[in-house]
Amino acid sequence: xxxxxxxxxxxxxxxxxIIEELREDGYDIPSLxxxxxxxxxxxxxxxxxxxxxxxQMIPSCSTIPVEGMRIDxxxxxxxxxxxxxxxxxxxxxxxxxxxxxSKAKCRLRDLALRMKAKWTRFAPLPPVEPVVREHVTGxxxxxxxxxxxxxxxxxxxxxxxxxxxxxxxxxxxxPEPSKKNIDERIAELCPTGALYMVS
Amino acid sequence: MDNKEIIYRKTDAIIDRIGSGREQIIPLLxxxxxxxxxLPSDALDRLYERTDxxxxxxxxxxxxxxxxxMVPYGKHVIKVCIGTACHVKGANNVYxxxxxxxxxxxxxITTADGLYSIEKVACLGCCALAPVVQIDEKIFGHVQPGxxxxxxDEFEAMMANEGELTADDDGKAVQGExxxxxxxxxxxxxxxxxxxxxxxxxxxxxxxxxxxxxSCVGTCNQVPLIDVAMPDGNIVRYPNIKPDEVKEILLHHxxxxxxxxxxRNAILNQIDTFxxxxxxxxxxxxxxxxxxxxxxxxxxxxxxxxxxxxGHLNPLDLDEYISMGGFExxxxxxxxxxxxxxxxxxxxxxxxxxGGGGFLTGKKWQLVRDNANLSxxxxxxxxxxxxxxxxxxxxxxxxxPGAFMDRIxxxxxxxxxxxGMMIAAYAVGAAEGIFxxxxxxxxxxxxxxxxxxxxxxxxxxxxxxxETDFTFDIRIFEGAGAFVCGEETALIAxxxxxxxxxxxxxxxxxxxxxxxxxxxINNVETLSQISYIIRHGADEYAKVGTSGSRGTxxxxxAGKVNHGGLIEVPMGTTLRQIVxxxxxxxxxxxxxxxVQIGGPSGGCIPxxxxxxGVDFDALNQMGAIMGSGGLxxxxxxxxxxxVARYFTNFTCAESCGxxxxxxxxxxxxxxxxxxLTTGQAKMEDIDRxxxxxxxxxxxxxxxxxxxxxxxxxxxxxxxxxxxxxxxxGICRTGSCKQMVKLExxxxxxxxxxxxxxxxSDAIAYTPYEKHVIDxxxxxxxxxxxxxxxxxxIKKVKKS
Numbered sequence: 002x003x004x005x006x007x008x009x010x011x012x013x014x015x016x017x018x019i020i021e022e023l024r025e026d027g028y029d030i031p032s033l034x035x036x037x038x039x040x041x042x043x044x045x046x047x048x049x050x051x052x053x054x055x056x057q058m059i060p061s062c063s064t065i066p067v068e069g070m071r072i073d074x075x076x077x078x079x080x081x082x083x084x085x086x087x088x089x090x091x092x093x094x095x096x097x098x099x100x101x102x103s104k105a106k107c108r109l110r111d112l113a114l115r116m117k118a119k120w121t122r123f124a125p126l127p128p129v130e131p132v133v134r135e136h137v138t139g140x141x142x143x144x145x146x147x148x149x150x151x152x153x154x155x156x157x158x159x160x161x162x163x164x165x166x167x168x169x170x171x172x173x174x175x176p177e178p179s180k181k182n183i184d185e186r187i188a189e190l191c192p193t194g195a196l197y198m199v200s
Numbered sequence: 201m202d203n204k205e206i207i208y209r210k211t212d213a214i215i216d217r218i219g220s221g222r223e224q225i226i227p228l229l230x231x232x233x234x235x236x237x238x239l240p241s242d243a244l245d246r247l248y249e250r251t252d253x254x255x256x257x258x259x260x261x262x263x264x265x266x267x268x269x270m271v272p273y274g275k276h277v278i279k280v281c282i283g284t285a286c287h288v289k290g291a292n293n294v295y296x297x298x299x300x301x302x303x304x305x306x307x308x309i310t311t312a313d314g315l316y317s318i319e320k321v322a323c324l325g326c327c328a329l330a331p332v333v334q335i336d337e338k339i340f341g342h343v344q345p346g347x348x349x350x351x352x353d354e355f356e357a358m359m360a361n362e363g364e365l366t367a368d369d370d371g372k373a374v375q376g377e378x379x380x381x382x383x384x385x386x387x388x389x390x391x392x393x394x395x396x397x398x399x400x401x402x403x404x405x406x407x408x409x410x411x412x413x414x415s416c417v418g419t420c421n422q423v424p425l426i427d428v429a430m431p432d433g434n435i436v437r438y439p440n441i442k443p444d445e446v447k448e449i450l451l452h453h454x455x456x457x458x459x460x461x462x463x464r465n466a467i468l469n470q471i472d473t474f475x476x477x478x479x480x481x482x483x484x485x486x487x488x489x490x491x492x493x494x495x496x497x498x499x500x501x502x503x504x505x506x507x508x509x510x511g512h513l514n515p516l517d518l519d520e521y522i523s524m525g526g527f528e529x530x531x532x533x534x535x536x537x538x539x540x541x542x543x544x545x546x547x548x549x550x551x552x553x554x555g556g557g558g559f560l561t562g563k564k565w566q567l568v569r570d571n572a573n574l575s576x577x578x579x580x581x582x583x584x585x586x587x588x589x590x591x592x593x594x595x596x597x598x599x600x601p602g603a604f605m606d607r608i609x610x611x612x613x614x615x616x617x618x619x620g621m622m623i624a625a626y627a628v629g630a631a632e633g634i635f636x637x638x639x640x641x642x643x644x645x646x647x648x649x650x651x652x653x654x655x656x657x658x659x660x661x662x663x664x665x666x667e668t669d670f671t672f673d674i675r676i677f678e679g680a681g682a683f684v685c686g687e688e689t690a691l692i693a694x695x696x697x698x699x700x701x702x703x704x705x706x707x708x709x710x711x712x713x714x715x716x717x718x719x720x721i722n723n724v725e726t727l728s729q730i731s732y733i734i735r736h737g738a739d740e741y742a743k744v745g746t747s748g749s750r751g752t753x754x755x756x757x758a759g760k761v762n763h764g765g766l767i768e769v770p771m772g773t774t775l776r777q778i779v780x781x782x783x784x785x786x787x788x789x790x791x792x793x794x795v796q797i798g799g800p801s802g803g804c805i806p807x808x809x810x811x812x813g814v815d816f817d818a819l820n821q822m823g824a825i826m827g828s829g830g831l832x833x834x835x836x837x838x839x840x841x842x843v844a845r846y847f848t849n850f851t852c853a854e855s856c857g858x859x860x861x862x863x864x865x866x867x868x869x870x871x872x873x874x875x876l877t878t879g880q881a882k883m884e885d886i887d888r889x890x891x892x893x894x895x896x897x898x899x900x901x902x903x904x905x906x907x908x909x910x911x912x913x914x915x916x917x918x919x920x921x922x923x924x925x926x927x928x929g930i931c932r933t934g935s936c937k938q939m940v941k942l943e944x945x946x947x948x949x950x951x952x953x954x955x956x957x958x959x960s961d962a963i964a965y966t967p968y969e970k971h972v973i974d975x976x977x978x979x980x981x982x983x984x985x986x987x988x989x990x991x992x993i994k995k996v997k998k999s
Contacts, residue, residue: 042701042703042858043703043704043858043859043901044858044859045859045860046860046861046899046901049899057898058898058899063704064704065706082895082898082899085892085895085899086860086861089860089864089865092864092868123868123871124871150857150858152858158256159256160255160256161256162256163255163257163259163260164259164260164263164264164699165259165260165263166263167264167682167699167700167855168852168853168854168856168863168867169852169855169857169863169866171863176255176256176259178255179255
């Protein structure tokens with residue numbers, strides 16, 4: 002299948018989602034709620050690219066390309082909107098980087114620094130609160146304040162993590178009786194420091 | 201047996217009745233809540249034991265839908281409607297008044313004695329009676345903050361006198377017919393009392409008339425309304441009647457059978473006429489023209505397709521419906537048209553979806569049929585692959601606050617909607633149908649259920665319908681309280697036992713919908729137009745409306761309009777005609793400011809553009825959408841920034857939470873609007889709001905998110921000056937409470953009425969001296985303004 006990416010012609014298999022096709026060809030399309038080899042449902046919109054046919058922003062992690070599609074991955078429009086997505090997520094992420102044990106693995110932080118996102122564009126910095134954390138199983142710990150509701154832990158655990166509520170106040174919870182269903186390595190999927198393993 | 205055992209036993213009975221699969225979770229939880237008033241944890245434990253439902257699914261679903269609760273409520277539930285029309289008429293004040301009356305403090309929602317719980321609900325669908333309150337199943341309209349005690353008293357009295365509403369049929373010869381609308385909103389205006397008065401008057405006067413419940417006339421603020429139908433075909437209409445006028449009216453038209461009765465009545469009548477105050481107000485003395493002029497104006501500009509038979513069809517009389525041409529269209533389709541011919545006819549008619557999307561209905565039907573791999577003549581696909589069996593769903597999840605069209609169509613014309621659904625099923629090859637009706641419409645569920653039973657009994661549902669090979673039946677699913685479930689993929693998710701998260705399209709439901717099957721989802725109103733198209737032909741249908749928007753549209757006219765109600769007009773009718781000619785103009789003689797159309801996905805059309813005809817494309821170009829049909833009239837006293845904030849608050853609460861721009865973006869828009877409506881915003885906030893709104897439009901993932909910015913963008917487009925005024929600390933209409941205060945002017949005579957009526961003791965009791973309001977204590981409930989006979993209390997800017 003032939004498509005056009007940033008005005009350049011590209012030959013792709015046409016059987017996989019756009020992000021996978023593009024990453025294989027060396028394009029740097031970031032993502033948070035999408036990780037290869039894990040179940041996911043579009044949430045963060047970080048991976049968005051512009052469909053030039055109708056000017057719509059589409060999530061590259063769940064859109065299958067069509068023949069002749071024209072995609073824009075790097076114009077100012079796309080970059081600005083991507084940065085806005087990060088800034089919206091930061092406004093929901095109620096913890097500061099200083100003192101966070103997951104600084105190294107946090108993909109949100111990495112992306113925010115790379116895109117030069119403004120931390121306080123949509124909300125003031127969160128207060129320096131005592132960290133609320135919950136032991137899940139083994140070396141796995143959960144800090145709900147850092148969750149950006151990407152859903153990776155929910156979709157990749159069976160009768161484990163689940164969503165509670167809806168909309169802006171929606172949370173991820175792990176009921177006590179379900180903790181035994183969790184494999185501690187799920188921390189590797191979490192794009193922030195919400196789920197992490199202590200050494 | 202201890203409490204736990206009882207809960208287990210009852211839950212078991214529910215599981216045995218409904219089923220134990222994962223997709224049954226919503227009906228199971230609804231039944232458990234119906235039984236216990238909430239979801240007790242013991243009942244949930246029993247679900248884990250005896251069904252395929254696990255903890256993760258249960259928490260995910262039970263906490264997503266508004267109807268379901270994990271904490272018990274009081275014996276009676278008070279629902280205060282905060283839909284658009286109710287909001288515009290002060291619903292928040294009504295809510296606060298109830299809380300004060302019930303002595304509820306802080307976050308409490310249940311009274312100490314466990315008798316009442318109170319909650320705000322998105323929309324009860326009785327908009328023309330705003331503000332509306334529902335207590336258990338009873339609806340109360342026009343509720344003012346000063347009247348809440350009366351409402352509670354009335355409710356308690358009703359509880360004591362619960363009786364069936366049936367008239368005696370003693371088989372005697374009938375002299376005529378009295379028709380009255382008995383829909384939910386009519387009942388709220390006192391139609392039940394009128395009905396009782398008719399029954400009693402007949403007994404008392406010795407008159408024999410048939411009392412017939414009829415479908416909605418749509419004149420919501422002129423009810424109770426009765427039509428007296430004489431044997432010669434003459435119909436006399438009496439709007440706005442009171443129960444004590446019934447006797448006079450009946451006597452005027454019908455003579456009692458026995459002479460003795462007639463004499464007695466004549467004497468008593470003479471005595472009444474000369475000895476009561478009501479002589480000169482007597483409804484019979486008003487000339488008919490004057491009595492019915494405004495109703496005639498209301499009805500004249502309308503064209504009835506979905507509401508054909510209004511005011512004279514009994515909603516649940518199958519024989520009458522058939523005698524009036526009902527099910528003729530279905531018969532025609534089944535016996536003389538192939539399924540493909542039916543699709544072609546519907547496509548040719550040009551009808552577009554009435555749920556808000558405006559997609560060509562015929563095209564959608566074709567898509568479903570194509571995906572079911574059916575040849576033009578075949579009835580249903582061979583059951584080789586379960587996944588290709590098409591299914592049809594009627595979307596009755598009408599969630600727009602300020603819209604009640606679908607509710608009326610389901611309650612008043614259930615047979616017509618069923619017929620439309622059956623024709624659609626035949627066309628696409630479906631053997632199964634589902635009525636998805638929102639939980640907030642219990643009366644609609646009851647009527648549809650009855651209508652379905654009647655159809656089954658008459659062989660109109662089931663196998664070999666009209667002696668053809670067509671087999672079809674319909675079941676009902678009650679929505680559990682989520683506006684987002686009006687979106688097709690979220691609706692399907694809820695049917696599959698999941699939380700209402702929409703998913704990407706493609707694949708469209710027409711290709712892969714419920715459990716992967718080709719699924720046709722059509723709105724109630726769309727289906728109610730189908731039988732007309734088949735019966736009269738596509739060309740006849742296409743004569744009505746405009747070239748891009750054929751047919752008629754049912755609107756729910758509410759807000760600051762004199763004659764609100766349910767109307768059906770040809771597409772192309774202008775908004776001005778609707779507001780002025782049909783609606784009788786803006787309430788209180790105010791100038792028209794704008795018409796809000798399309799609910800939370802729609803926009804405001806300013807007065808100067810109201811000469812536009814209602815048409816899908818014309819409205820889109822103006823930054824609004826047709827929407828499902830909610831029309832809220834706004835006058836000079838309506839604050840446009842408050843309207844934008846109201847809708848943004850609604851979509852924020854209804855967002856499913858899956859994607860960033862909707863979940864967080866709408867909330868951030870709301871933050872800015874909160875600052876604007878409390879006088880704390882800066883000028884750059886307006887630009888930020890606009891930018892954010894445009895971003896959300898581009899990057900939200902479903903219809904809810906994509907259209908949520910519309911109210912903001914359209915009010916910014918036409919009323920930016922109001923936003924700027926708010927930045928400068930001025931809310932000229934006084935709607936934004938934190939920016940104004942109530943002040944008593946020099947017109948005050950010191951009568952102390954305001955001081956006595958103030959529930960917050962904010963006015964000192966100073967007889968014969970000008971009163972003063974303590975702004976700190978004042979909650980702006982408006983009771984003092986209501987009480988003051990001298991118009992001496994005004995809203996002024998808070999410095």
